[in-house]
Amino acid sequence: MNVTYRRFRSILGWLTTGVYLATGLCLTVACLRISRLGPHPFTPETVRAAFRPIRFLPALCLALSAAGLILDAFLPQAAPKGTRDARRSPDPNGAQKSVRLPRLVLLGLALVLLILGVAGEGVAGVIAKAANICSECVGLG
């Protein structure tokens, strides 16, 4: 019973992988196809037209993932396999040096910088950037 279960689970895992990769590929192709339309090619129409044929993919990804997750939760867990690094031992001596002094110095420096920054109205500089939509973050260029 367990073996059949596991085999089914493994097939489902690879199937899910395939669907994820296919979804990624479709998204890439859709985006590239839009971007070939010109210098500012993204419009509600071009975006909708490009993504309409693949709109069922997210639901498929979700369904396969849910099936896998539920199966996983019921299957007995395999013992964790070691990685290739399993034999590598930690270097306990590396952590031995006292860090109290550098910690205090850095904390002091942080506080001095903070006080200087706040006194010089540095907060306003951050607000000016953070309170407006940042075209670089969004990808507007």
Add this chain to the structure above:
Amino acid sequence: MNSIKQFLARIRPTKRRLAQLYFALLFNANLRGFAQGNIYRGQSKGLCVPGLNCYSCPGAVGACPLGSLQGAFSAGRSTLFYVGGILLLYGVLLGRTICGWLCPFGLIQELLHKLPTPKLKKSRVTRVLSLLKYILLAVFVFLIPIAYAFRDVPLPAFCKYICPAGTLEGGLGLLANRVNEGYLSMLGPIFTWKFLLLVSIVLGSIFVFRLFCRFLCPLGALLGLFNRVSVFGVKLEPASCVSCGKCVAACEMDIRTVGDRECISCGKCMAQCPTGAIRWKGVRKAGPSSDQRSPALRLGIGLLALAVLVGAVIYFRNKEDPSPAAGYETGERCPSASLALLSGGTVDPAAGGDVTLINFWGTWCSPCMRELPDFDRIASEYAGRVRVIAVHTALEAENAQGYVAEHFPQSPILFAVDSPGSPGAVTDAFYAALGGRGVYPYTVVLDRDGRIAGKYYAAVDYDTLRRAVEALLRGEEADPITTDAPLAHYRVRVTDERGAPIPDVRVQICAEVCLSAKTDADGCADFTAAAADYHAAVTVMPEGYALPTEQEEFPFEPGTQEVVIVLRSEAN
């Protein structure tokens, strides 16, 4: 029954997961922003949150430390001190505990990795790859922004070219809302690149544990440097360690030792250590200390945390946005900027007071030059009540000054400098924020409060301008021109006499408006524009080439949407 219990036990979230969810929600407590498709603009945006959480995310109530750092290089010394101080403080207090417990983007990747697929294990290769984030930190967060800051041009290179948190939370977070459909038309190749990078990182995170954190995140790289000295985090007790290597094997990050620069203090390795040599810093005995606390205390802490979160959500839900929106849409405030003028001095288009017309033009754009005298007339007739700011495009501005001196020597128009690199010059970000770059002429009309009252993606004439201005002076709404013409695609191909493509040539197509672009590697420049009778031209002749005949403008033959411009190589 047993398997149900087992199932419930497996899906029960750990304390760390609860903390991650908690802070993801707390940092993005402005839930109203998602519904309205806008970002929060209050004072709390001055505080950098511990974690990578984009400040352009509609939910964000604080600033992103990495974005703030890049911006600080060109924002002045105090801002740099402030952001540097905060980052140092976070580093010394928490190190990469931030990554393991607080960062929303780390949480997203961990959840993606939960999806049931085969996984890629860590190896020597991944350990080498983990150094990549230090290169990104040095180049994209420090070198490029600092180099541009010296030229007074803010360039947050990591945000602009890489950050997937920005694309996901800021970009898709805003674009997902229909009210922001206008932004779509402003997206270009950089968005395509960032979107594809995001897709790769999201997909990769399904198969590789914390792909972005391990190999690419500069914030993780920076915080990792403080791991050894940080006040909180995990620590290896050397006296008890028997060097069995079980911790390193169980850890999914590319660590060499527990608590080194790659460790995110998740605490997973603690259960694997046979001698209990791994412990939380500041805790005397090994083992999860919080379990030893009394249930009443634990309940108290939980309730307090919940109260803070609920309080924050309610606070941001009810808080009136302190400043009106600044950006692109009609009704929003024009972004503030200090634009340098050709005549000296500066002007802030958003300052308000007068009705303001901002006109983007170029000496290479014939419709622009045709409409400029109408702007001059408006500026003269409504002097004192209407300001006209004309911004020559940065594309090729070298002849703008001469043109203005010759044609508008006494004009009340405020001609703004627009050459990248000069202090105060109009930046791409300013254009983009107003929806410009790409179509010329382009005019934005601001009411007396500095709010965008209308946008004209076409040449405007005197009567239209006068009507808009009169309406705004009376306090009514302007009446922007909209074109309902269907869109069509046009292509201009530039080749040499043997038919070989010439890349990187700036070309334009003009009808009632001009659109400008550079040719790609195939010698092609593509345009999507309202269908019209366009003609194409080379705006800037590439070095070593010339037009073979006197003909300067190349009409698209009726029915065709491609024009080939053949240039003569001067070497022949």
